[in-house]
Amino acid sequence: MTDKAAVLQHLDEVEDPELEISIVELGLVYDVRIEDKSGQTHAEIDMTLTSPGCPAAAEIMAATHRAALTTEGIESVHVNLVWSPRWDPKIHASEDARMDMGIWD
Secondary structure, three states: OOOHHHHHHHHOOOEEOOOOEEHHHHOOEEEEEEEEEOOEEEEEEEEOOOOOOOOOHHHHHHHHHHHHHOOOOOOEEEEEEOOOOOOOHHHHOOHHHHHHOOOOO
């Protein structure tokens, strides 16, 4: 069965087009669950955006869905857009992403 790490590896290829940093590195992907739904391997993804008014929201969500579907064994995907907890780059982003954004704390 496909695991969370395999899905995250594919999601790491999706970038926020404005920041040009992976959504995984930015910490926008809060959770990935792999489930069996009616005999199909399903990925349920909880993610957020850098802001509620993100102009690239539709593009990022579609790219996330497509990337998860490229994971071997994944037959269906649902991406849940969540706002809690509120995304904070100082908390959620990786050290490399924070450095790329000029956040040193």
